[in-house]
Amino acid sequence: xxxxxxxxxxxxxxxxxxxxxxxxxxxxxxxxxxxxxxxxxxxxxxxxxxxxxxxxxxxxxxxxxxxxxxxxxxxxxxxxxxxxxxxxxxxxxxxxxxxxxxxxxxxxxxxxxxxxxxxxxxxxxxxxxxxxxxxxxxxxxxxxxxxxxxxxxxxxxxxxxxxxxxxxxxxxxxxxxxxxxxxxxxxxxxxxxxxxxxxxxxxxxxxxxxxxxxxxxxxxxxxxxxxxxxxxxxxxxxxxxxxxxxxxxxxxxxxxxxxxxxxxxxxxxxxxxxxxxxxxxxxxxxxxxx
Amino acid sequence: xxxxxxxxxxxxxxxxxxxxxxxxxxxxxxxxxxxxxxxxxxxxxxxxxxxxxxxxxxxxxxxxxxxxxxxxxxxxxxxxxxxxxxxxxxxxxxxxxxxxxxxxxxxxxxxxxxxxxxxxxxxxxxxxxxxxxxxxxxxxxxxxxxxxxxxxxxxxxxxxxxxxxxxxxxxxxxxxxxxxxxxxxxxxxxxxxx
Numbered sequence: 412x413x414x415x416x417x418x419x420x421x422x423x424x425x426x427x428x429x430x431x432x433x434x435x436x437x438x439x440x441x442x443x444x445x446x447x448x449x450x451x452x453x454x455x456x457x458x459x460x461x462x463x464x465x466x467x468x469x470x471x472x473x474x475x476x477x478x479x480x481x482x483x484x485x486x487x488x489x490x491x492x493x494x495x496x497x498x499x500x501x502x503x504x505x506x507x508x509x510x511x512x513x514x515x516x517x518x519x520x521x522x523x524x525x526x527x528x529x530x531x532x533x534x535x536x537x538x539x540x541x542x543x544x545x546x547x548x549x550x551x552x553x554x555x556x557x558x559x560x561x562x563x564x565x566x567x568x569x570x571x572x573x574x575x576x577x578x579x580x581x582x583x584x585x586x587x588x589x590x591x592x593x594x595x596x597x598x599x600x601x602x603x604x605x606x607x608x609x610x611x612x613x614x615x616x617x618x619x620x621x622x623x624x625x626x627x628x629x630x631x632x633x634x635x636x637x638x639x640x641x642x643x644x645x646x647x648x649x650x651x652x653x654x655x656x657x658x659x660x661x662x663x664x665x666x667x668x669x670x671x672x673x674x675x676x677x678x679x680x681x682x683x684x685x686x687x688x689x690x691x692x693x694x695x696x697x698x699x700x701x
Numbered sequence: 702x703x704x705x706x707x708x709x710x711x712x713x714x715x716x717x718x719x720x721x722x723x724x725x726x727x728x729x730x731x732x733x734x735x736x737x738x739x740x741x742x743x744x745x746x747x748x749x750x751x752x753x754x755x756x757x758x759x760x761x762x763x764x765x766x767x768x769x770x771x772x773x774x775x776x777x778x779x780x781x782x783x784x785x786x787x788x789x790x791x792x793x794x795x796x797x798x799x800x801x802x803x804x805x806x807x808x809x810x811x812x813x814x815x816x817x818x819x820x821x822x823x824x825x826x827x828x829x830x831x832x833x834x835x836x837x838x839x840x841x842x843x844x845x846x847x848x849x850x851x852x853x854x855x856x857x858x859x860x861x862x863x864x865x866x867x868x869x870x871x872x873x874x875x876x877x878x879x880x881x882x883x884x885x886x887x888x889x890x891x892x893x894x895x
Binding site for chain 2: 420421423424425427448449450451452454455456457458459460461462463464465468469472476505511514515516517561562564565566567568575600601603604605606608609610611613616617642646649684685686687
């Protein structure tokens with residue numbers, strides 16, 4: 412199993428932990444990830460609000476690099492995933508956009524690179540049976556609320572990820588790892604991360620409702636796959652506490668970090684020290700059978 | 702949650718020379734909002750509606766009635782978090798998030814009122830870092846944004862902890878293919894001028 416891995420800008424900054432845990436998990440599972448040399452920003456949240464052609468071209472520049480490698484593109488950031496899928500859709504659906512993008516980037520691109528999320532690769536290409544065989548530990552009944560957010564699942568006719576209203580991919584991984592996957596209602600509610608600088612008061616309300624709901628369903632931690640959701644839900648618990656008095660101390664972990672715990676990967680490689688709400692307490696429950 | 706009111710007031714300024722905003726949005730985004738049934742599924746799932754008093758279906762109605770200025774100055778278009786719940790649930794497959802992107806672009810071009818929080822500024826500073834380094838430099842963009850909006854002290858208390866945890870990069874990345882990104886920005890600028 413070999414893929415071109417597009418880390419995205421957050422991998423070098425706010426989501427270094429998602430990056431290192433993804434690399435370590437891939438290695439443990441025998442998945443080869445090749446980074447396209449000189450990858451650049453996909454345009455993410457600002458470009459599409461400012462100029463449609465800019466947004467498409469910034470993503471296409473990376474898809475072109477991956478096309479040369481002849482591999483599927485694997486992404487771990489939900490925002491990059493969404494932008495890459497949107498760019499593929501834009502050049503495939505409209506010949507005029509394809510022509511214009513070629514003029515802007517200096518190269519023609521046909522929209523043919525398959526874009527996958529790391530979770531999809533494990534569930535769809537590797538399969539849960541093989542994944543389970545690689546595990547050296549178990550979450551041992553840990554109650555996990557899988558939170559998918561917006562960008563992976565919507566709009567589903569463009570991203571094609573699982574189900575837009577009730578996705579279960581992360582839940583399946585949690586169950587395979589011996590955890591208890593919670594059936595809860597806020598899996599795909601928006602946490603408001605995009606407004607973190609401009610409208611923090613709204614962000615605190617939206618995040619508070621998600622963390623509160625998870626807590627109400629008995630969650631010991633939230634599992635996420637998006638760097639913006641992660642830092643937002645983790646960091647905003649400080650404001651939730653100062654504004655509502657509720658101190659959730661809810662660890663917000665990347666699904667790859669949870670996977671790493673069951674693959675015997677070190678705390679350091681998983682970047683667990685970077686989490687704001689410490690997972691120490693729940694980690695004590697993880698059982699190793701290696 | 703507060704219930705969404707069943708009434709709205711629409712102000713229409715009489716001066717529509719040239720193409721209406723509705724037509725411009727259709728040309729920019731390729732989305733035909735005249736397909737809207739006003740079923741309000743978009744508005745019922747919209748996280749921005751609760752905080753702005755506006756909603757996607759209402760914006761559509763206003764566009765249809767030609768209240769262009771009112772729409773461009775509505776804070777709603779900058780409180781929309783692009784969560785795409787509206788598009789996902791629309792029975793007519795109207796890409797409302799795409800419409801909102803077009804409205805943001807038009808609002809900037811028409812020099813509409815600067816919304817509170819100044820989202821256009823954070824977009825500009827983030828894009829500026831992409832242009833310079835080929836990759837986003839979030840700390841740099843944040844510092845510029847905070848300097849220009851005098852909001853240094855908001856969330857400043859969390860900063861030492863974020864630094865200590867290594868949760869943000871201090872210096873910009875150097876690995877990106879800057880040449881391609883610079884070419885893209887240059888060509889976009891050239892097209893914009895034409």
